[in-house]
Each structure stands twice: as structure tokens, then as C-alpha cells.
Amino acid sequence: MITPTESRREALTEVARSAAVELDLPYTPGNGPEELDRAAEAAVENGPVSGLVGWTPARRLRELQGTLAPLGAGVVPLKTPRGVQPPTLLTGNEKRSRQAPRLSRLLVDTYTTVPYADLDPARLAGLAYVVMFGMMFGDAGQGLLLVLFGLLMRSGLVPALRRFQRTWLFIFGAGMAAVFFGILYGEFFGPTHVIPVLWLEPVENPIPLLIAALIFGAVLLAGAYTVGTINRVREGGWGYALYARSGLAGAMLFLAVGLLAGGLLAGIPAMVIAAAVLAGLALVLIFIGLFVEAGGGATGGVQASVELVDTVIQLGSNLVSFTRLAAFGLTHAALMSIVWQGTTALWHPDWRAVLAVLVFLIGNAITFALEGLVAGIQALRLEYYELFSRVFTDEGRPFKPWSPELPESGADSGPSPEPPAVSHPERQTP
Incomplete structure (x- = not known):
């Protein structure tokens, strides 16, 4: 913002009221009119x-x-400086943004602030979460209770x-997913x-359920x-993505595992050979990337080797970790089977x-509370450790508009917290 010195405070007042600018100030912004004076003192002067x-x-x-134009001030766009990451603006309807943010938004923001350059997976994360929850909480009757609770x-x-x-909507979606899997399982x-x-x-077919969980985990x-x-x-850029464990190199290694499994199950030697070649190429690329990150040299080589082994082990453990979708789905079905057996044994x-x-009601209530908590926590764990660890490698910082409280402006609002999508603010000089 270029403004004559004499109108600086007036221009800053308008900026504060607009709540659309995050100023780079050498102190932590406070509140009150004195904040305008401190911001004015931080301005760089050049003649008038x-x-x-x-x-x-x-x-x-x-x-x-x-x-700013009527005040004799102006805005001059600047290129983003090298090595500086712009803040991430999580945009949305301002009226909504002052309320609690969507839970799908919180799923991501609790893990990290989406970096400025990255895609925002909030909606996809919410969808994946409710499907994983439904697979572990597969009961059409108890799912309907969640649906009704969401509507309430x-x-x-x-x-x-x-x-x-x-x-x-999140609770409603989780309930619908539980109803869907409950119908597939025949559980009401x-x-x-x-x-x-x-x-x-x-309970009768744990192996097919286990295989389905692994396939679903592979898709995620x-x-x-x-x-x-x-x-x-x-x-x-593509060069960075080529050598990254969470980029092309990691994706190639994951594809090689899929080809290997398919080739062994189908008995196709060509697929096994292709998997070996692809895995070798992926491991070389990953090692080079790790070696460069470690700074090279003998120490860098040792560190890269250790991290390469860890990468392979982690990939296998992450894939196997999705078997918990079947394990907790089986646990839920087993508990409800016990409740139903007790109910029928007592019925006369x-x-x-x-x-x-009483056995039926209390058993359902305990299972509903226990399995609901377990399924919610386990779905969150899979979301964070198995999925987000590959989506994000860096942490961004949220866009925080400069908006000190001004008594004369009444109910002027502060920054808008966390709405549903990501927009990219441009570097400006107010």
C-alpha cells in the first residue's frame, strides 16, 4: 500500500475495517486504536x-x-519472494465462517494447515472417513440411529x-455408511x-472381509x-516429485507392490518381472532423493539407506494397517451376535x-457407544498416519487478516476462521 504520510492512519483504518489484508508487521498485532499508530510507525517511508x-x-x-483510492493510497502487486510461502486462505461464506467449521475441514486442519501450493483434500478426507467408519460400524439399525441423530x-x-x-451432515453421512454396510452384512x-x-x-466369512479391507485400503x-x-x-516441480517418497517414486513402488500381488495371485510371470523392475527403479529414485536430503557423503549414504528400508517397511505396514477395517467390523458383528444370542435365550x-x-437394549447401547468410539478413533488414525502422511510433507500457515478492534466501527469482525475450500492470496504491497 503506497499512501501519503499524512493520510496513513486513515488508510490503515480502512484496511482494518476491510479485514482483507494480512500485514507483515515486526510485532504481534494487538487490539484497539493504538494498533493503528503502531502499524503506522512500522511503515517504510520514502519522501512523501x-x-x-x-x-x-x-x-x-x-x-x-x-x-484506498479515495484516500490517495494505492496497491502495488509484487512477485512472491523466493523461499517465502504465502499464507493459505481457507475461504467460504463469511456468515458461515463465524460458526463452527465443517468437521471435514477440521479433519485436515487438526493435522496441518494446507500449504499454499497444495491441493486441499478436506472433502475427500471427510468422504473417506465416513466410509471407513461405516465399514467398521456396519449395522443398519444402529446406523439409522446415527442418521436420525444427524437429522435431529x-x-x-x-x-x-x-x-x-x-x-x-457428517454424522448423517457416517450413519448412512453404517446402514449401507449393515445391509451388506445382514445386520440390523x-x-x-x-x-x-x-x-x-x-463372523462367518472373516477372510473375504479381510481381503475387501485390504483392497479398499489399497484404493485409498x-x-x-x-x-x-x-x-x-x-x-x-517434476524433478522434486520424481524422487519423493510421497511423489512419483513412492507411487511407483506402491504400483510395483500391486503388480507383484496381482502377478502372484494370477500366476502371470510377466507381471512379477515388471513389478521387480519397477520396484528397483523406484527404490533407486527414492534413495537418490533421500541421499540428497541427507547432504550426501558417507553419513548421508548411511542415513539414506536406513530411511530406504524404513520406507519399504512403512509401505507394507500401512497397507496391512487397513485390515483393522475388517477386524473392528468383525468385532462389532461378534458383540451384536452375543447380544442377540442372549436375547433369544431369555425370550419366553x-x-x-x-x-x-433389557439385555437387547442394554447390549445395543453398550455396543453402540463402545464401537462408535472405537470406529471413530480408528478411522481417524488411518486418515492421519496412512493417508495424510503421503499427502502433506510441509505445513502451511493460515491467512490472518489484520483487523484490530476499533470502537468506532462497532461490530467489525475479525479474521474468518476455517471455511471449506482453499484459495491462493497474491502477494501485495498495501
């Missing part, structure tokens, strides 16, 4: 003009220029739940035979490698029917 450096979203540039939260009829109202508050088994019974890992490769290209057309109903 002074300037402050900061960031503003590209879509707000014209608006900012229009705000959306309605706002319960005052105590209104603060969590924006998470209703346990093996009650209310609905037929469309695919398999987890393939998606993570795809997004990770795109991010490595956007962060450092006399006073013992009351005991049977």
Missing part, C-alpha cells in the same frame, strides 16, 4: 509516501483498491445440540434376520499417492421377556 507489505486475496484486490441436530429442535449443528441391531445378507456375514493409498504427487509437483412369553428386552 510510505508503504507496508502484506498479503491480500486476489479476489479482494479490486475491492481493496477501490477502498440439523433441525435445531434441541437447544443443547445447536452448537454442533454444522456437523449434522445384530444378526436378527430382519434383513437378508446381501454380501457376507462378518493410491488416492493419497496421487494427491501427494500433485502436491510435490506444485511444491517443487412370560416375565422373562422383560429380561430379554
